[in-house]
Amino acid sequence: MRVATFNVNGINSRLGALLQWLDETRPDVACLQELKAPQEKFPEMAIRAAGYHPIWHGQKSWNGVAILARDAEPQGVQRGLPGDDADEQSRYLEAAVNGILVVCLYLPNGNPAPGPKFERLHARAQQLIDTGAPVVMAGDYNVMPTERDVYKPERWLDDALFRPETRAAFAKLVGQGWTDALRATHPDEVIYTFWDYFRDAYGRNAGLRIDHLLLSPALAPHLKAAGVDRDVRGREKPSDHAPTWVDLDWPA
DNA sequence: ATGACTGATGGAATCAGA
Numbered sequence: 001m002r003v004a005t006f007n008v009n010g011i012n013s014r015l016g017a018l019l020q021w022l023d024e025t026r027p028d029v030a031c032l033q034e035l036k037a038p039q040e041k042f043p044e045m046a047i048r049a050a051g052y053h054p055i056w057h058g059q060k061s062w063n064g065v066a067i068l069a070r071d072a073e074p075q076g077v078q079r080g081l082p083g084d085d086a087d088e089q090s091r092y093l094e095a096a097v098n099g100i101l102v103v104c105l106y107l108p109n110g111n112p113a114p115g116p117k118f119e120r121l122h123a124r125a126q127q128l129i130d131t132g133a134p135v136v137m138a139g140d141y142n143v144m145p146t147e148r149d150v151y152k153p154e155r156w157l158d159d160a161l162f163r164p165e166t167r168a169a170f171a172k173l174v175g176q177g178w179t180d181a182l183r184a185t186h187p188d189e190v191i192y193t194f195w196d197y198f199r200d201a202y203g204r205n206a207g208l209r210i211d212h213l214l215l216s217p218a219l220a221p222h223l224k225a226a227g228v229d230r231d232v233r234g235r236e237k238p239s240d241h242a243p244t245w246v247d248l249d250w251p252a
Numbered sequence: 253a254t255g256a257c258t259g260a261t262g263g264a265a266t267c268a269g270a
Contacts, residue, residue, distance in 0.1 A: 009269080010259050034269085036260060061260055062268065109270055142270070161270060196270070197257035208270075240258080240270085 001098060001250040003029040004229075005138035005211055007106070007194075007241035010036040011066070014239055015043055021232055021243055022050050028070050028252045029097050030243075031104035031138040032056075035064025035090075042066070059090035065104045065139070069097045070252075081105070083120040098252060100219065101128065105139035110160030118169035122176075129176050134219035134250075137178070140241065141212050143170040145180065148190060149209035161210065178214035181226040181246045193228055194241045202233050211244045222249045 004027040008014040011032065022030065030052070035042065039058035047054045047068060056066035057079045067074055074095035081092040091106040108116045128135045144162050147153040156162035174180055182191055192207025201207065215223060225247040233242040 013259060034259095109268085111270070156270095159270080194270075199256055201257095210270080237258095 001029075001100075001248045001252040002027040002245050003031070003100075003102065003136050003138060003213065003248065004243050004245035005031040005033070005104070005140070005213060006243040007033040007140045007211060007239060009034050009239040009241065011064070012037055012041065012043060013237070015046060017232065017235060017238060019046065019050055021229065022052065022068075025229060025243070025245070026070065027245060028072075029102055030068040031093075031102065032066040032068065033064075033091075033104070033106035033140045034062070035059075035066060036062060037064055055093065055095055057090040057093050063090045063106065065091060065093045065106050067093055067095050067097070067102055067104050069095075072097055074102070081120055082124055098250070099134065100248075100250065101133050101135040103128070103135065103137040103139070105137060105141070107140065107142045109142050110166065113158060113160040113163055114165060115160040118173065122169075122173055125173055125178070126176055129178075129216055132218055133216065134222070135216035136219060136246070137214040139212070140210060141170065142210055143167065143212075144208050144210055145170050145174075145183070145212075149192075151192070151206040151208070161208070174214065177217045179220040179223065181213045181215055181223055182209070182228075182244065184220075184223065185226045191228060193244050195233055197240050211241055213244065213246045215246070219248065224249050
């Protein structure tokens, strides 16, 4: 079973690229971020025609997240990160697919630093760990966990994505018992998931690893492989992120 | 230190992204 995450940076302007990638790689679950579309502008028919059952949490102008499930209906849908009734941003979705709880999240950028805190995500993530269920938390975390995950670490030291407190918050999250699937399967490799549109960042491989798939203790033993569909970033009219995925030994 | 590039909004110029 393959679970992927892809910050599409506008689902309607990216629809062709998204459908091509879905057709080529056929992930069983795809978590999407930055839909940049209100609820009623989600291209539901095109997604269904591609063989996927979508749930989504839209928002005008920015944000917006979706979970697409191939040949399966997502169950028990939860919209929004619990713990703050005043939070109206569409950045968090939960649903069960094939017996796995899938979390699709899009964490705030945080700039200008120091930016938002992680408390609410820590609390929810701990609750999910405590259930003992197989969980994958996939999405755009806007955090480079270590120096290996930035093309020029010294230039990012004072940026919210890489400041020590941000990295510490991510490390604390992982320390609850989550497995960073990309890093677990490629301990020493330089892997990026994002390249800025500016100054030919992709051509220079000036990238960041900020899209992550975290596996709960019940799911981590089923991890078989993980990777980045890097070539998608090099196509016409690309998102600035590339799709990132895990393959699980789990019946689809 | 700054700006470069892209999408959404709204119908030009500005904001947000990371």
